[in-house]
Amino acid sequence: MARKYVYGDKPIRTTTVEIVEKEFGGKATAAQVDAVLRHLFAHYKDDTHLNLVVNSVNCNRGHWSFNRTARRTDDVNHRHHEYDRLYKNGKVFEVYDPVLHGVFEIYESFDGKWLTRPVKSEFELQIEAAIELTSEKRREKLSTASATPERIIVSTYEFKRNPLVVAEVLALAKGKCQYCLKNAPFRREDGRPYLEVHHVEWLANGGEDSVENAIALCPNCHREAHFGKLELKPVN
Ligand SMILES: [Zn+2]
Ligand SMILES: [Zn+2]
Numbered sequence: 626m627a628r629k630y631v632y633g634d635k636p637i638r639t640t641t642v643e644i645v646e647k648e649f650g651g652k653a654t655a656a657q658v659d660a661v662l663r664h665l666f667a668h669y670k671d672d673t674h675l676n677l678v679v680n681s682v683n684c685n686r687g688h689w690s691f692n693r694t695a696r697r698t699d700d701v702n703h704r705h706h707e708y709d710r711l712y713k714n715g716k717v718f719e720v721y722d723p724v725l726h727g728v729f730e731i732y733e734s735f736d737g738k739w740l741t742r743p744v745k746s747e748f749e750l751q752i753e754a755a756i757e758l759t760s761e762k763r764r765e766k767l768s769t770a771s772a773t774p775e776r777i778i779v780s781t782y783e784f785k786r787n788p789l790v791v792a793e794v795l796a797l798a799k800g801k802c803q804y805c806l807k808n809a810p811f812r813r814e815d816g817r818p819y820l821e822v823h824h825v826e827w828l829a830n831g832g833e834d835s836v837e838n839a840i841a842l843c844p845n846c847h848r849e850a851h852f853g854k855l856e857l858k859p860v861n
Pocket of ligand 2: 822823824847850
């Protein structure tokens with residue numbers, strides 16, 4: 626006997642994604658998808674936003690058992706790959722494309738939570754492998770390696786950031802790091818204090834390119850925000 630579903634002939638998680646794909650040409654907000662579902666099913670009262678999040682590669686979605694399994698979002702053979710179908714870009718959910726959006730992974734954190742992060746680059750993985758070697762082994766490999774780096778052509782996907790956001794946040798910071806509150810460590814050639822504008826919720830995780838989501842940091846705090854454990858809160 627065919628399985629019965631509350632809404633239509635397939636799981637609502639699947640229908641929700643298909644509406645983004647087919648009704649909105651691959652980009653829609655939760656409110657837009659919600660309106661279609663209410664139109665399709667008179668008795669609809671599911672949580673559309675959650676059904677979108679469960680399918681979104683850059684959202685933490687370990688709440689669902691099938692997302693508590695380590696995988697990369699470009700692993701088309703993974704048994705749960707069918708849930709790696711959307712990318713959350715601010716309020717808009719769009720059809721996920723690993724080439725455009727980058728690859729993410731679901732991993733278990735040291736305290737047992739299932740989280741999402743961008744996958745490390747090949748270079749970072751190679752460095753980690755090299756750190757594992759003994760110094761002797763590294764020296765041995767270095768002795769036969771070429772000291773002239775190979776040149777390659779790289780194409781990368783970048784966000785086109787709004788210069789107004791950068792300028793406004795720098796104006797608000799008045800030359801001080803908005804995290805450690807110390808003065809900028811040096812001035813640029815033109816005399817402006819050197820600070821870097823960072824996004825509290827990363828653009829790669831769907832954060833907005835807005836003054837509210839941006840913070841001016843000194844280079845030390847900025848590095849720590851990316852590679853350490855700095856807990857940032859919006860200040861602007
Ligand atoms: Zn700082
Ligand atoms: Zn940053």
